Amino acid sequence: MSDITVRPLRADDWERYRAVRLTALQESPDAFVASYEEESAEPEEFWRHRMxxxxxxxxxxxxxxxxxxxxxxxxxxxxxxxxxxxxxxHPEARGTGVATALVRAGARSAAAAGKRQLLYWVGTDNGRAVAFASGFGFRPTAERRPMRVVSEDDGEEELAMTLPLSGDRGGIPQL
Structure with missing residues (x-):
């Protein structure tokens, strides 16, 4: 099996992003604020602006x-x-390191843009998401907000977890 690659998409890749995003909305409708019905009806201009x-x-x-x-x-x-x-x-790729590769690439992208920390909002009741983020090096903050999408797994509130990108990373391995 070949390696996982992660790449930033360019503005011209909007159709590729749209296809994967719509698949995500269909497969995991409770995970997103938007719906497949809403976003599948959006014109090219919407997707280009999003990119x-x-x-x-x-x-x-x-x-x-x-x-x-x-x-x-x-x-x-x-x-x-x-x-x-x-x-x-994608469900068939869960547990194979894809999420870790995406988060690592996201952290590198943010650090390259001069950011000092990366925030990731997770449902306070979503133990799996909190454990994943913690294992990556994210730490909980005191920042809370109502869930934008309420589900049984996540609860009614989400918390911001933060990952330091520069300076003393508190023993967190390099990205």
């Missing part, structure tokens, strides 16, 4: 899409931080 707003990462093996993630600005109050969001891995 410019954030870095879109695509994980592949032998040219087959395995997962996606996005990295963008956290918020105006935290200019030193980037945010990882929209992480999805």
């Amino acid at each position: 410019e707003r954030s870095t879109r990462l695509l994980a592949e093996r032998d040219g087959r899409a395995l997962g996606i993630a996005s990295v963008g600005s956290a918020n105006e109050d935290q200019p030193e931080a980037a945010q990882l969001f929209g992480l999805w891995v």
Whole structure:
């Protein structure tokens, strides 16, 4: 089996991103704020604009899409931080290192953009997501917000977990 590769998508890759994103929305409808019905109806202009707003990462093996993630600005109050969001891995590829490869690529992308930390929001009741993020080196913060998508796995609240990208990484291995 060949290795997993992760690459940032260019603006011209909008159709590839759209195809994988729509697959993610169909396969895991409860994981996203948007729905397949909403986004599948969007025109090319919507998708091109989306490609410019954030870095879109695509994980592949032998040219087959395995997962996606996005990295963008956290918020105006935290200019030193980037945010990882929209992480999805094809069910057949779960547990094979795809999510780790996407998060690692996201962290590298954020660090290359001069960000000092990467935020990742997870449901407070989603033990699997919290464990994954913790295992990668993310640490919980005091920051909480209502879930944007309420599910049984995640609960009603999510917390920001943070990964230091520069300086003293507290024993966290290099990205």
